[in-house]
Amino acid sequence: MNLHEHQAKALLAEYGVPIPRGKVAFSVDEAVAAASELGLPVVVKAQIHAGGRGKAGGVRLARTEDEVRAAADAILGATLVTKQTGPEGRLVRRLLVEEGVAIARELYVSFIIDRSTGRPMCIASAAGGMDIEEVAAETPEKILTVTVDPAMGMQPFQARRLAFGLGFEGQVFRNGTKFLTALYRAFEGLDASQVEINPMLVTAGGDVLALDAKVSVDDSALFRQPQVAALRDIHEESPFEVEASKHRLSYIKLDGSVGCMVNGAGLAMATMDIVKLAGASPANFLDVGGGASADQIENAFRILSSDPEVRLVLINIFGGILRCDRLARGLIDAVRKLGVTLPIVIRMEGTNVELARRMLEESGLDFTTADGMRDAAEQVVKRLAGQEAA
């Protein structure tokens, strides 16, 4: 789960990570009030779940009350297009108004779980404010890493090594090691999958602050992070995906025309791949779960048929011990109940496949049964071509 910058900063502050003073605002008036409370100048920042806001005009410095009003007015309600939002952009519904700080240096620091060691890893760089992937690709020697033993936590010598590597001295060195240690505690305590501070700021006065903050929390840990779970902003998610998650379906909207319904994440990805290889284009990723229960299938149909781009549905269920006749019954019932008119190509594997095929073919509904994945993809392309000809 992703968080807004202002939410992330509030959580980090609870762990002792220094942040600039700031207030969230949902209207122009609230932004103006926040600025007068904080004192001018302030920075007015769009709050959306995507990076690259500055370049898209979503971050503005305001020196006077009029400038605050103008900035808030321009950003709130605007649709920001950044390289992370996609071409449709993201509507700004809230702002963070923050005190202006005198910048001496901008650096980068993040914690992630390093998958190859299975341990937390700190990544730091003196090249702050830049895209860290670019830094890693072009000047890998500027990247510092430290792997943390989860039983020990971040050790003082590790924080010192990073602080020396970043060129910190004197008071800044002391503030920097404190910052890094607190940030690790937050990463661990919040069950975060990523905490990224870009830039980490050294002020003219020698303070070390998180000027921006991106926190992603492990979805599997939300049951024990109720404070985080309560911060979910469904405006930042696609309505289809919100609906799917209510039914415990894993769904991701894509831009093709073949609606896919598959059991299992790996097989669902592989099904998208074979659709594309056959020359068609998947409309979505959709995993109905290993068991593909009647309930899940009905909910999946409801979501697929509400996507206007979908022209055909491909169902690929590898049932194993699942009885295909029962699956066929569930499919027929769901299609009748929801009045689905889309053509359906179905490939299934499991016990009683022959009986299931007969049931589908005799149902009078528009089912095409396929034998194996290749045949399924070919049937999809054939049916789509038929639609175009018609």
Add this chain to the structure above:
Amino acid sequence: MSVLVGNETRLVVQGITGREGAFHAEACRDYGTNLVAGVVPGKGGQTAVGVPVFDTVAEAVEKTGANVGFVLVPPPFCADAYAEAVDAGLDLVVSITEGVPTRDMVRVMRTVPPGGTRILGPNCPGVISPGKAKVGIMPGFIHKEGHVGVVSRSGTLTYEAVHQLSERGIGQSTCVGIGGDPVIGTQFVDVLELFAADDDTEAVILIGEIGGGAEEEAAEFIRRELRKPVVAFIAGQTAPPGRRMGHAGAIVMGGQGTAAGKMEALRSAGCTVVESPAEMGAAMEARLRG
């Protein structure tokens, strides 16, 4: 021979009295796995699925000689069940549980001493050595005894590969699902090491997916050490970057973990990399024919 599980396996199911636990314990036993015990704290002394239930894994080991654990408990309790199996000194512990917090896996992996219990999963279908033993939730009947090792991050896609092999009369030595989470107990390389040393395994199918660098590490191991034919498929060639595709670990971030990169790494290590998931069985048939 086979790897991880076989005729020598003595299985203890952790969570055997639950609905899932009882169902899968029975299915493993019916496949031919030597089920010897169950563990449910507070239910010691009872009997379930025809075997004695103990309060602790240590007691089950002491009384029955159990050497492999199968964890069927809800996500918040999975890491603790793994840790108990490690503490009891089982050779292998498998969990299919989906939704285990990553931090729990990070911590539990820290408790495994060098040469200690091998953890498989979580969020995986388990492991099967056809005709010998199954410790997992895969449908046993699609498998066939033979000499191809299968290792995969996926569940149903593994069944697909096995089905394609069995349909062509190609049997499997052992099929291992390592799971789709970011932090897992057993990696591709660990299983490839076992397959490399197993005389019964003549060739390997590796099924990866987008995200992380485990396939690249596998490619490096194959290039350096594996003198057996490998057929590989990577799921998620059409997945958009930055989106998590069902599995918590399946995400392309900052150009890392792409299907194209993994396919290229495996290809340059000498693997036959198929673009279509429908070609896994046929490609293996061709490699075996030489």
